[in-house]
Amino acid sequence: MNVTQNLSAVRSRTEIKEALLKLMKTYSYKDITVKTILIESQIARKTFYRNYDS
Secondary structure (H helix, E strand, C coil): CCCCCCHHHHHHHHHHHHHHHHHHCCCCHHHCCHHHHHHHHCCCHHHHHHHCCC
């Protein structure tokens, strides 16, 4: 994970984490994909991979 203090990056990581936690209430962890996280968080794939390696 790339660590930065950029406000936009912090906001994106927060949105991604919140989306993952919301999805985990409904689906098992193994059934959650990057695509489902992106749809839930409304974050672009490029933004996801800027903040996370995988």
